[in-house]
Amino acid sequence: MTYKAELNGVGLTVVNAAYTSQSCPRCWFTSKVNRRSERFECGECAYTGSADAVAATNVLRRGSDPAITCFMSPNDVKQILEARWRSARTGRAWGSNEVVPALDALRDLNDGRSREQPVGAKQPTDPHGGALSMSPPVLEAERGPAPSR
Numbered sequence: 386m387t388y389k390a391e392l393n394g395v396g397l398t399v400v401n402a403a404y405t406s407q408s409c410p411r412c413w414f415t416s417k418v419n420r421r422s423e424r425f426e427c428g429e430c431a432y433t434g435s436a437d438a439v440a441a442t443n444v445l446r447r448g449s450d451p452a453i454t455c456f457m458s459p460n461d462v463k464q465i466l467e468a469r470w471r472s473a474r475t476g477r478a479w480g481s482n483e484v485v486p487a488l489d490a491l492r493d494l495n496d497g498r499s500r501e502q503p504v505g506a507k508q509p510t511d512p513h514g515g516a517l518s519m520s521p522p523v524l525e526a527e528r529g530p531a532p533s534r
Contacts, residue, residue: 398448399455400444400448400450400453401447401453401454401455401457402444402447403459403462403463404443404462404463404466405440405443405444406420406425406436406443407419407420408439408443409427409429409432409439410439410446411427411430411432412427412430412432412473412474413470414427414428414470415463415466415467415470416428420436421436423437424436425438425439429470453465
């Protein structure tokens, strides 16, 4: 492949393919159960799609992933993916130096909320919880009078 790529002037990046067809591109959950024939359905976040498209997405991501190297053992890849999934569940940045208490990652089985969320907490409608909004909301009083026509 390297020869053909060089011959045609195409860049080639070799990646570690371990678990690319079993890992969810949304939440990092990795399991054999996620991949059912030609369909992918995440057992954690219910993300669904073509198994080939999911694997291709994960292969593409691996090309720029410094943590998962080409010749890394599948067991090491699995450990990295599980650490990312646990971090995503708790809302902490993967690879941070922050110590996560054992109970912090557990969910209340009744309603699926993290133990950190108060029982009456309203779920954000924005998938990023509003953290990525570009500007604060403008209140009606701050806008001033409506323009006349």
